[in-house]
Amino acid sequence: MNTRRVFLRNSALAMVGAGAAPLWLTRALASSDGPAQRKKVLVAIFQRGAADGLNIVVPHGEKAYYELRPTIHIPRPTSNGDRQADAAIDLDGFFGLHPSLAPLKPLFERKHLAIVDAAGSPDPTRSHFDAQDYMESGTPGRKATDSGWMNRALPAAPGPHAQGQLSPVRAVSLGPTLARTLCGAAPAIAVQSIAGFQVRNAQAAEQFERMYAASPDPVLQATGRETFEAVKLLQSIQRQSYTPAGGAQYPRSPFGDKLRQIAQLIKSDVGVEMAFADIGQWDHHVNEVGARASEGQLANLLRDYGQALSAFWADLGDRMSDVVVATMSEFGRTAHENGDRGTDHGHANCMFVMGGGVKGGNVYGKWPGLEKEQLHEGRDLALTTDFRDVLGELVARHTGNPMLKGVFPGYEPKFLGLV
Amino acid sequence: MRNTALIALAAAVCLGIYADTNDPARRFTREIPKRQRVQQALNRLTFGPRPGDAEAVGAMGLKKWLDVQLHPERIAENPVLEAKLKTMDSLRMSGEQLVRNYPSPEVVRLMMNGQMPYPSDPDRRMMIQRLVAQEERKKGQDGPPNPLGDPRALSNLLTPQQLQALRTGAPRERVAVFDALPAGKRDDVIEAMPAPLRQALFAAAPPELRRRLEMAAGPAQVVARDLTESKILRAVYSNRQLDEVMVDFWFNHFNVYLDKGADRYLVTEYERDTIRPRVFGKFRDLLEATAKSPAMLFYLDNWQSVGPNAAPARSAAAQRQRRGLNENYGRELLELHTLGVDGGYTQKDVTEVARCFTGWTIDQPQRGGRFTFNPKLHDGGEKVVLGVRIPSGGGIQDGEMVLDIVARHPSTAHFISRKLAMRFVADDPPEPLVARMARTFSKTDGDIRAVLQTMLDSREFWSEGAYRTKVKSPLEMVASAVRAVNGDVDFAAPLVNQVTQLGQPLYRKVEPTGYSNSGREWLNSAGLVARMNFALQLAANQVPGVKVAVDKPDAALAGIPLGSPEFQKH
Numbered sequence: 004m005n006t007r008r009v010f011l012r013n014s015a016l017a018m019v020g021a022g023a024a025p026l027w028l029t030r031a032l033a034s035s036d037g038p039a040q041r042k043k044v045l046v047a048i049f050q051r052g053a054a055d056g057l058n059i060v061v062p063h064g065e066k067a068y069y070e071l072r073p074t075i076h077i078p079r080p081t082s083n084g085d086r087q088a089d090a091a092i093d094l095d096g097f098f099g100l101h102p103s104l105a106p107l108k109p110l111f112e113r114k115h116l117a118i119v120d121a122a123g124s125p126d127p128t129r130s131h132f133d134a135q136d137y138m139e140s141g142t143p144g145r146k147a148t149d150s151g152w153m154n155r156a157l158p159a160a161p162g163p164h165a166q167g168q169l170s171p172v173r174a175v176s177l178g179p180t181l182a183r184t185l186c187g188a189a190p191a192i193a194v195q196s197i198a199g200f201q202v203r204n205a206q207a208a209e210q211f212e213r214m215y216a217a218s219p220d221p222v223l224q225a226t227g228r229e230t231f232e233a234v235k236l237l238q239s240i241q242r243q244s245y246t247p248a249g250g251a252q253y254p255r256s257p258f259g260d261k262l263r264q265i266a267q268l269i270k271s272d273v274g275v276e277m278a279f280a281d282i283g284q285w286d287h288h289v290n291e292v293g294a295r296a297s298e299g300q301l302a303n304l305l306r307d308y309g310q311a312l313s314a315f316w317a318d319l320g321d322r323m324s325d326v327v328v329a330t331m332s333e334f335g336r337t338a339h340e341n342g343d344r345g346t347d348h349g350h351a352n353c354m355f356v357m358g359g360g361v362k363g364g365n366v367y368g369k370w371p372g373l374e375k376e377q378l379h380e381g382r383d384l385a386l387t388t389d390f391r392d393v394l395g396e397l398v399a400r401h402t403g404n405p406m407l408k409g410v411f412p413g414y415e416p417k418f419l420g421l422v
Numbered sequence: 423m424r425n426t427a428l429i430a431l432a433a434a435v436c437l438g439i440y441a442d443t444n445d446p447a448r449r450f451t452r453e454i455p456k457r458q459r460v461q462q463a464l465n466r467l468t469f470g471p472r473p474g475d476a477e478a479v480g481a482m483g484l485k486k487w488l489d490v491q492l493h494p495e496r497i498a499e500n501p502v503l504e505a506k507l508k509t510m511d512s513l514r515m516s517g518e519q520l521v522r523n524y525p526s527p528e529v530v531r532l533m534m535n536g537q538m539p540y541p542s543d544p545d546r547r548m549m550i551q552r553l554v555a556q557e558e559r560k561k562g563q564d565g566p567p568n569p570l571g572d573p574r575a576l577s578n579l580l581t582p583q584q585l586q587a588l589r590t591g592a593p594r595e596r597v598a599v600f601d602a603l604p605a606g607k608r609d610d611v612i613e614a615m616p617a618p619l620r621q622a623l624f625a626a627a628p629p630e631l632r633r634r635l636e637m638a639a640g641p642a643q644v645v646a647r648d649l650t651e652s653k654i655l656r657a658v659y660s661n662r663q664l665d666e667v668m669v670d671f672w673f674n675h676f677n678v679y680l681d682k683g684a685d686r687y688l689v690t691e692y693e694r695d696t697i698r699p700r701v702f703g704k705f706r707d708l709l710e711a712t713a714k715s716p717a718m719l720f721y722l723d724n725w726q727s728v729g730p731n732a733a734p735a736r737s738a739a740a741q742r743q744r745r746g747l748n749e750n751y752g753r754e755l756l757e758l759h760t761l762g763v764d765g766g767y768t769q770k771d772v773t774e775v776a777r778c779f780t781g782w783t784i785d786q787p788q789r790g791g792r793f794t795f796n797p798k799l800h801d802g803g804e805k806v807v808l809g810v811r812i813p814s815g816g817g818i819q820d821g822e823m824v825l826d827i828v829a830r831h832p833s834t835a836h837f838i839s840r841k842l843a844m845r846f847v848a849d850d851p852p853e854p855l856v857a858r859m860a861r862t863f864s865k866t867d868g869d870i871r872a873v874l875q876t877m878l879d880s881r882e883f884w885s886e887g888a889y890r891t892k893v894k895s896p897l898e899m900v901a902s903a904v905r906a907v908n909g910d911v912d913f914a915a916p917l918v919n920q921v922t923q924l925g926q927p928l929y930r931k932v933e934p935t936g937y938s939n940s941g942r943e944w945l946n947s948a949g950l951v952a953r954m955n956f957a958l959q960l961a962a963n964q965v966p967g968v969k970v971a972v973d974k975p976d977a978a979l980a981g982i983p984l985g986s987p988e989f990q991k992h
Contacts (some may be wrong), residue, residue, distance in 0.1 A: 076727075126950035129753065129772075130763050132935050179925030181946035190801075193948035195923070200947075204978050211954050211985055222945060227987065230947035283932055288723045288750045339565050342746020343726045348753070380769070 037133035041325050042173075043402045044269055046151060047184060047394075048355075049139070050308075050332035052285035053131060055385060056352035058292070058301055058339060059104070060118055060366070064097035067373035071339040075292040075346075077101055089229060094118070102297050103305035106313035114364035115316065115323065117421055119354045121368050122388040123334055127380075128349035131286070134333035138390060139183035141411050152391075153277050154187030156398045156410045170274020171232035176214050176279045177261040184279050190229045191277075195265050209236070220227040240271045254310045258282040262315040270322060276402065282308060285332060289343040295383050316357065324359035326422065327401045329394060333344045335384050338373050349383035354393055360401065360422050367419050392416045448594075449887035450852045460484055462889050466846050466992040467491060468663035470902025490879055492702065494665035494872055506911070509629040512690060517716065517790025520687040524641040538789075549637050552609055566942060576614045579607065588619060593626030599629060603923055614639045624913075625966060632913070633779035643872060649690055650928045651914040654921070657901035658911055668701035669693065670897070671845055674757060676712045677936035678721040680929040683740035684787040685720050689929055692717035704830040705838060705868030709759065713825060714793040716784045722934065725787060729780040729801025746755040747801075752776030754934045756828065765833030767808060774805040778812060778820040835863035841939060846877060847888045849940040855882040890991050893941030896924030898992065899953055903960055903984045904968060913967040920965070923952050941991070950990075957985030 009322060062068050069076050078086065091099030092108055098120065110116035126143035128134050129296035137143040141152025157174055174191035176182040181193040194200050202208035208231070215227025218261035245267045253259035262279035268275045269297045284304060293299025312328065319326060331354050351371075357363070371377050371385035379385040395407050395416025409418060454462060460479045464471040467488075479487045490496055503952060505725055512520055522541045532538040534554045552782050576585060580599070587595045600608060600623075612620070612634055636644050651671075658665045669728060673693055680689050696715045700708040712718045719725040727748035752775035755766045781800030785791045795818040804814040810827050812820050822872055828834055829976045839859035843851035855877070862869075862876040877883055900921050904911060911917065925944065931937055938944075956965075961981030963970045974978060983989060 086935060130757050131933060132757075133763055176946075179923065179948050179952075180943070181948075193946040195948040195952070201956075202951060204958055207954070207958055207979055207982060209987070210979070210982055213952075214982075214986050220987060220991070222942065223987040224609075226945050226947060226950055230950045233947055234951065288748055299915055341748055342728050343723060343748055345723075345748075347749050358776065374720065 005048045008178060020284065024090055025238045041272075042274065044274050044275055044278065044326045045153070045156070045397055045402050046265060046280070046326060046328040048312075048328060048330040049130075049135070049182070049184070049279070049281040050285050050330060051135065051281050051283040051333050052287075052332075053134075053336055053348060054285040054332040054352065055287060055301060055336040055346050056120070056289060056332070057335065059101050059305065060094075060353040061091040061099045061183055062097065062120075062370070062373065063091045063093070063099045067371050068338075071373060072301070073340070074338045075344050077292075082250075087318065095366055097370075101302070101305050104309040106309045107355075110313065110316055111364055115357055117356045117361050117363040117365055117367060119356065119367045119372050119388055119393050119419065119421075121351045121371050121386060122354045122393060123331075123350065123386055123390055125386055125389055126271055127350070129334065131333055131348075132191060136183065138331060138333055141394070142413070150187030151182070151184035152410055153184040153187050153279060153296070154191055154392065156402065156404055157189045157277060158402065158404045170276075171229060172268065174277040175265070175268060175275055175279070177264060177278070182279045184282065185277065192229055192233045194233070194237075194264070196260075197267060198241055201234055201241065212355055236273055240267065243271075247314065247318040249317035249320050251314040252310065252415045253318075254307050254313040256307045256311070258307055259311045259314070261312045263318070266315055266318045269319065269326060282311075287336070287345060288341065288345040291340075291345045312355075312357065321359075322324055327356065327358035327361060327397050329357075329397055330355040331390055337382050338378055338384055339382065350379040351384040351386035354390065356393065356397070356421050358401070358422070362421060367421065388419070389414070389416070392419060393421065396421055427438075434674060446850070446887060447852060448628055450848075450855070450882045450885045452886045453881060453884055454886055454889045458889060459884055462884060463488065465890065466883075466888075466892075467667060469657040469666065469898060470905045470992065472905045473908055482864065491664035492874065494662035494702075497661050500659050500661045502717070503661075506655050506659065507652055509633050510652055512645050512648040513652055513694065515690065516985045517687045517691050518912060519790070520645055520791040522688060522707065524687075525550060525553075526642040526686075527557075530557060530867065534558075549609065549634075550641070552613070553641070556613070557854060571972045574610065576611065579611050579614055588615075588623070593622075596623050597626050597628070597631070600627075609638070611974050640688065645686060645690060646929070647915065648679070649693070650918040653897075653928050654901065654914040654917045655911060657897065658909070660906050665698075665701065671842070672697050672701050672708065672935035673940075674931075674939075675841065676718065677841075677934055679929050679932050682721055684784075684790075685717055685951070686788045688715075688717035688720060688787075695919075702874070703869075705863070706825065706836075708870075709829050710825050711820070712759070713755070713779075713821065716787060716793055718751070718789055719782060719784050719793065720787050722751035722754055723748045723770065724779055725783040727751070727776060727780050727782075729777065729803075731801065731803075746901050747773070747776050747780065749773060749776045750881050755824075757966065758934055758936075760828040761831055761833040762837035765831070765837060771808055772805050773813075775824050777801040777803070777805050778807065778824045781818070782821055784960060788958040829868060830864075832860070832864065835860040835868070838868075839863055842873065843877065847883055848891055849942055852887070855880050890988075892992055893945050893990055894992050895941070895944055896921045896926035896949070899990065900956065902992065903957060903989070906989075907961060907970050908986065910969040911958065911967060912956040912969065916966045917968065920952075922958050924949055924956075945990075952988060954985035955982035957983075957989070 051212050057068065058075070058077055063079045068282065078090045081087055081090045087205050088102055090184060092101060092102060092105060093099045094111060099264060107116060124134060124143045126134065126137050136146065137149050140148040142148040151283050154174065171190065172187050172192060174189060176185045176191065178193060179195045181191060185191040212227070212231045215224060218227065237266045247253060249262060253263045258280065265280060267276045268278070287300055290299060291301050296302065296409045315328070316323060332352050335349040336354035337349045337386050341347050369387040371387050373384070375381060377385060391411045395411055396418040398410055399407055400422050447505055460476050463484060464475055464479065512524060515523060516960060520523055522538070523546055526534065529538060530553050533540055533550065533885055534557065539551060575927050580588065584599045587599050603611060620635055624632055626627065627635065666700060669863065676697065678689060678692060680686060692715050696711045700711055703932065728746055730746065749772055753772045755775060756765065756772060757763045781796045785794045793900050797817050802815055805812040805820065807824055808827055808831065840851060840856045843856050843859060847855065850917050858880065859873050862873050866872040882888060900917055904917065918928060926937055929945055958978065958981035959965050960968065961970060961984060962977040963972050
């Protein structure tokens with residue numbers, strides 16, 4: 004703990020200059036004495052394009068699964084060494100992980116990873132755009148919501164003058180644009196790369212800061228203020244080169260880079276409470292699976308995905324006790340394969356919940372079955388868990404924000420006992 | 423007493439003004455002063471004003487300028503642009519020609535094995551045969567090393583003086599080394615040069631030499647490079663500015679993703695032959711052109727969508743490839759291209775539309791193929807689309823009937839009009855304006871030029887609600903900055919990268935939605951930092967490939983106006 008505080012005092016404070024130190028930082032330094040004071044962090048991962056949950060968490064105990072997918076199923080778990088690499092990795096005798104997700108198996112065994120199956124948005128839309136919008140706003144079926152659930156989930160500022168007491172990077176979206184999930188009244192920033200997040204000329208930076216502060220356009224003004232506060236803060240960690248801990252090997256991919264930088268921000272104690280990253284290209288209408296289950300588009304994408312998540316877990320080490328990662332995708336895919344060895348837009352999906360305080364090692368949710376009469380509209384996995392049940396529990400019991408009415412208006416989440 | 427009344431009155435007036443300026447609906451009724459109208463036209467209908475543009479429009483007369491911009495065929499193109507596009511011959515090739523002239527490693531292998539002919543142009547043929555030779559050398563690499571050293575090493579190709587000039591010489595000296603080489607030897611030297619040397623030479627090289635350097639780095643990449651660079655060059659230099667804005671609008675509306683397999687070679691002709699000639703024409707024509715374009719058929723998978731009673735394919739492999747219906751195009755046609763997600767269709771309509779388009783496919787997509795209708799793959803049964811019965815026994819006309827139905831649907835008139843108004847007028851355009859544009863759309867059978875005319879004749883377009891209220895997209899920001907400083911773009915790849923950095927990789931939006939037309943979506947901290955840095959670099963003449971006159975003593979701060987909050991809007 005001590006090293007972290009010393010680091011903060013020496014770098015963060017020194018960089019912004021003691022006189023100009025924002026109130027939140029001085030306060031944080033004065034009070035951060037132990038792990039109890041550390042902020043809880045919620046990380047949301049969005050799989051854009053509708054990931055095929057049935058080939059990610061494989062219901063290998065379900066006969067209908069193999070009937071519906073004659074050419075693109077993941078084979079049943081096997082002890083035959085030659086075929087293991089192309090078979091599901093058994094979790095509980097009924098469900099198994101896609102073979103590309105082998106790096107996540109130890110997390111499941113150590114009960115740091117929970118899976119919620121047949122989960123998702125109850126809205127019937129099969130439009131990527133609308134479904135992502137609904138899931139990010141946290142209000143399925145309602146388009147007029149202008150903020151995201153993650154922004155509304157940020158704990159309210161303590162007191163009327165609290166603005167200056169909160170970290171400018173408490174809500175971070177990795178990438179060139181601010182994710183819909185994090186849009187809203189509370190300040191939230193988009194960071195493409197920590198290293199590049201600075202105005203290269205100090206004198207110009209000062210002039211820009213003044214110009215944006217004086218802009219009559221309230222949105223430009225606010226964005227400018229948030230940006231410059233974050234720039235000053237991140238200067239402190241730009242100087243350090245970052246080496247992941249625990250032998251973590253992040254894949255060299257955009258998603259790997261995003262998770263590595265989220266880990267860096269969390270471990271630097273700059274006040275991150277909510278972080279968001281996405282990974283695209285899940286819309287596999289054609290040739291989803293290659294000649295073998297461990298090959299092809301889905302297998303390659305899952306390899307990147309699983310390696311990045313497991314590296315994040317290794318990198319954070321004990322710090323994982325403060326962190327929960329939740330994954331989601333806008334909807335699932337058809338239970339049956341289509342005419343092109345792919346799948347079309349479906350309904351329910353699976354979600355991963357990962358963290359030190361997670362009651363993992365378990366597949367949560369009621370399994371609806373895949374027989375014709377059990378399918379949603381006769382074609383898709385039916386939904387038994389609303390995604391807001393999962394996220395609501397994490398917001399309330401992990402980040403400790405009990406005001407769920409404001410986060411998921413018009414819905415009362417039913418907790419599954421994940422944390 | 424009187425004082426109190428006066429204060430109350432003053433307060434009421436202030437409040438009134440406050441309420442008025444803040445009530446968005448009323449802001450669209452208040453016209454901007456006359457002198458701002460030229461500015462508004464240049465802001466919204468071009469990629470930003472250059473120095474002197476406002477005066478030129480004033481001299482021509484705004485009304486005439488608008489009319490001419492709506493008829494780009496009446497405008498002579500800028501010879502500077504044409505000169506810059508001249509070496510980019512991929513822009514003028516068909517998909518099939520591109521596959522052969524800018525082959526991927528797989529196609530090079532086909533040519534090696536004699537399964538595909540080499541390009542007819544002798545010079546191009548030589549370049550590709552060089553790639554083949556390279557490929558073969560790679561195969562034979564395991565042999566013992568040549569005791570005399572690699573004959574292909576730079577030190578064996580050049581004199582020590584030449585080598586030194588190439589490594590440490592001034593740009594002109596580096597190019598001179600090349601000019602002095604016999605033509606046959608140039609490509610050997612390029613091949614032997616390490617990447618940093620190539621890059622250093624590139625900046626100084628004349629266009630023809632640059633082309634050879636690009637080809638040596640991989641011919642398949644040149645297609646994307648030409649496409650993205652030409653987009654920036656046109657935005658910066660074209661005299662037909664509204665035409666370029668409209669090409670960008672419609673390409674984005676009918677988005678396809680350049681890096682999806684065969685689309686690498688299909689997007690060039692898609693933009694040039696499918697989109698560009700129709701941007702001011704009838705919506706129905708544009709829609710059909712996209713529906714029949716190999717680029718769209720490939721991107722949304724329709725080329726592989728097959729009816730249930732389709733004749734079995736000949737081989738088992740082909741049979742596995744083609745077995746059933748794919749809804750992807752059917753859904754996006756309704757949701758994104760025509761009716762809009764709330765336009766009143768059901769899942770059943772999506773499936774029925776997909777059935778109608780079975781058999782709309784591509785002949786040899788991996789070789790830059792053509793649209794073809796294959797009756798054997800078509801679902802000939804009866805369909806009902808949006809309440810309209812499409813009788814059984816139809817062929818290609820089933821899909822064409824669907825296009826008739828959706829192109830003329832009132833939801834489409836509204837959806838397209840709103841999207842245009844969002845692009846040109848305001849992020850949240852006033853509904854009465856959208857309704858008037860939609861009426862024109864319906865009355866003129868979807869005449870896009872007429873819809874734009876209605877918009878340009880509206881009070882809303884020339885109102886306070888519209889004037890300087892939209893945040894620029896990354897492309898608009900980058901192009902307008904180069905235009906504002908009269909930058910001379912020698913090569914545009916660094917500007918292409920800049921637009922990518924700002925979150926809008928050109929021709930590379932994966933999702934069929936295209937990029938948002940709402941300016942606010944582009945406003946965030948990562949983007950702001952990147953915009954400020956780009957502004958500083960550009961004005962200090964530090965963006966490679968772009969020459970900017972620096973007359974201020976303090977060049978490092980010359981970019982402040984381009985990074986200012988005001989410049990982010992248009």
